[in-house]
Amino acid sequence: MRILVAPDKFAGTLTAVEAAEAIATGWRRRAPDDELDLAPMADGGPGFVDVLHAALGGELHVVTVEAVSGERVPATILRVGTTAYVESAQSCGLHLLGEGDAERAATSGVGELVLAAVDGGAARVVVGLGGSGSNDGGAGLLAALGATADGPLDGGPAHFGGLSAVDLAPARERLAGVELVMASDVDIPLTGLFGATKTFGPQKGIAEDRIAEVDGWLERLAHATDRRTALEKGAGAAGGLGFALLCLGARREPGIELVTGAVRLAERARAADLVVTGEGAFDFSSRSGKVPYGVAEVAAEALRPCIALAGQVLVGSREMRALGIESAYSLVDLVGEERAFADPAASLADLATRVARTWSHP
Template identity: 85%
Template sequence: MRVLVAPDKFAGTLTAVEAAEAIAAGWRRHAPDDELDLAPMADGGPGFVDVLHAALGGELLVVTVEAVHGEQVPATILRVGDTAYLESAQSCGLHLLESAGGGAELASTSGVGELLLAAVDGGATKVVIGLGGSGTNDGGGGLLAELGATTDGVIDAGPGCMDMVTTVDLAPARERVAGIELVMASDVDNPLTGLFGATKTYGPQKGIGEDRIAAVDAMLERFAVATDRRISLEKGAGAAGGLGFALLCLGARREPGIELVTTSVRLAERARAADLVITGEGAFDFSSRSGKVPYGVASVAEQALRPCVALAGQVLVGSREMRALGIESAYSLVDLVGEERAFGDPAGSLAALAERVARTWSR
């Protein structure tokens, strides 16, 4: 039997590569003769570069850039031919916001600008930037400032410092990336501001209190008016706390992150060669439909007329919702081994779950 193993990361415990290896190890314990094809996945958030490197090869370049509050962190650029792949979360991820002990209102995307410049200076003619898992909400002001945009206020120290901004000149930043094809890998279609904007939708998970939502959104609105109000209304402008807005201002086009990765790893071709497709993530719930890996993998499996099952830390949907997502069955790590063991030994626990699932699905 041929099995395609295509999980996302299990946030906080396993990378996508580690999750795929754990599932394979457990499956082989029950069905050692099955042929396993490992295809770790990502949607543009954490793990984006690692997954593409595993699939595409290429050269990894480690650079040191600014994190959300000015501290220095390592980040990786993947170079495949003339194309460079970046992961914004490496310099402005939510985990960095938490470790820095500061808030999103003073968090900057300057480090993403540094990464972009390093890729361009390294000779890339196409740069793909994975958006997702960000801890910033600055409308990409830090990135624009790093590329040379000028202003009469401050745009590189988080939205909390944007209250005096009235003009932003994008010409120097646009000139810096002239001739470079920019692609933002994101499934988020929120605008920058408003009821469905970056602050209202994602601000609370970044620590912006309910009493501050309106004020922070107003600051981003001021920034948008000073920069390009029309672009701020476009789909995807609110991605990664407004990094999408900054990239759209520079002429980037948006591609769904999961589609970009599935194409890069030739998932459709590999699914057609399999008898069963396995996916997974930390928490499998109905939000997985919004551009998440399990829904993307299940869609590919459905087109290939192959069954798809999911292994997850927790399964938070019923059978009807599960099938609406294209998943035949979903299995919970916590239900099998308990929460303590699931977090204490995530790889071993996931392997145990995969071994149990193999008893049902392997021939």
């Protein structure tokens, strides 16, 4: 059999590349004659650059930028021809926030990454969005690219109280002639009941009783900058980084579609007999542009069955099939939560061995 292995990262434990390798290791124990094609995946969040490098090759350039914690951290730019790929989570990721305060976290480092890519000669810059610990509407990015205002843009939303005017002209001039693409599957607006703060603020540590005030600060940023753009789909992605990029003329492209195209997933699925995907937690939110749903869609178009291996499976069989997955298998159910976190690669390999007994046929 020919097996296409296309998982996302298992957040906090395995990168997508490590997950694909673990699945392959376990599968080969049971079915050594099967042909395995490894296609690690991402949706624009953490792992975006690594996955594209594995698929496209290119040159990696490491730069030092400001993180949401205020510290300087290394971040990687992938250069393929005249296109540069950057991953916002490398400077504003939730994992970098630590004990920091999302109300004072800025996205300056993402702006520094974009600037470094442009200074390196890129004619097209693709910014992967996802996994952010910031909630500043991308103001820090705008400042790093040269935008000015009558108040601080690089101190997080807590400093927007007196903001009334933002001049984007210097930032737009800095990016003149550069095609800007934001890779994101989040389609929410910047503010309001379904905006960035209300939807994702709590997971970044913004208390429920602070949501309204923080959202109000982003409203002030929007009125000072471009209120119409704040209402566009995707403006609320990555704590509002989508808003800043849209203000600078970025084109929005679903992250999972960008990656599936880059790794030629449709072509590889047609050559396979079975498609295997996976992620840390497989639940109904996977339909919102996450990797398993995107992979399952590609598998369905190729008329190939798709199964999922996950840290946890939190949907029933009916919901699973609505997501295009024939069967899903839980790591925690097989080895227990303690071992799943203590030794994730070996545990995932064991699960793959078990699954291969059912799905691999001579």
